[in-house]
Amino acid sequence: MTSTAPSTTADQLRQIFMKGLDAGATVRVRRPNSLFQLELPSYMGDGDGAQIYVRPRAGGKVLVTDLGATRMRISYESSVTPTLDHHLAKLAELHGFALDEGAFTTEVSASDLVPAALGLLQLEAVAERWSVKARVRQRETSRFRAQAIELLSDLFPERVEEQFGNPETDPDGLYTVDAVIHGTRELAIALVPNDVEGERAVSAKLMVESRLPQNTVWLAIPRNLEKLRTETRLRLIRSYMPLGNSLADDHEVIRAKLRNMAA
């Protein structure tokens, strides 16, 4: 068997690369003298081009920004919340950008335009990927909640009060227990799909326990107890009795325990 050595040299590769970049990259004037769009042959999952805009600044600097297009794209299917902005700001910081009124921005010397533009391109891709994963998590959380509420409503028709809170101390209803089953002995139930909700459940108990009798039983239905962070799991267990490790795996066990406790 004979083999031939690769014939493409580094110089040839460089020429191909630069020619391709030259052909694929364009600069469009969007507002004369004040706003330019840099188009690169780079596209998001739905085919839309990466959004890279440049504003000239004094002293030979340029502002490189997406004008808020990334956050706008995410908002098609997701709510714009402080949590979303918090995550976008963290991602921006990792890439040398800031989140300014919803736009990714960084100011650099004009000579650093290329690395800044490529950094923004990478940031947009990461943010988009993060938002897709967040939507999947949101969908799983919603499904878990719906299944748990369905179980409770099926077991205790007319006795389930959802989002039991304390309007006096928490008028915005930020810290509520997911469900209270009314009866001779009240059951306060926290639905725990993830760490954040686990921590919220612990705080919610402190907020609402004064509104419930002392013999109330505090129960937790976790989506997956083992997947919670150790600290959160321990805090949760100190405040609530988990009815099982996972609603999906222990559905019948949880159903039986609830029925016995409410009897």
Place this chain on the structure above:
Amino acid sequence: MSVERQPTTIAELIVCPKSNDAVGRSKHDGTNLRLDAELVAPLAPGSFRIFVRVLRDLNESFSIGLTYRTSPAATDTVLLRLNGDHGTHVNPDRSVVAPGPHVHYFREPLWSAPPRPGAQMKWATAISATYLSAAYTRVVTR
């Protein structure tokens, strides 16, 4: 095309009769102008929403879309989306839509199938929509 029975496919959901009881209010949110309005569609089991987004500093770059949610516990799926001029678009078959207004839509076989979240990331394609978008541009940027 008239749909009297319960719509299930993306094509049927897009054309089924809808109305909105209350006009949504637009909201300035940093660099975006946002408007969302729930639509009522008696024939459909889920819920519809129309959204409008406009970039404050580049108002010809806007997005108008129709979303559908199969149940309260589900997440939205964008059924159809009209974009203004935000640059070049490339389709899954590598065909390129030149910079300018364009419509994102599903191709077959998904066009004739029920919506599933995330599908548009892989299957949306776009066509130039100069006339339609010009009308929207006048409305949105007025």
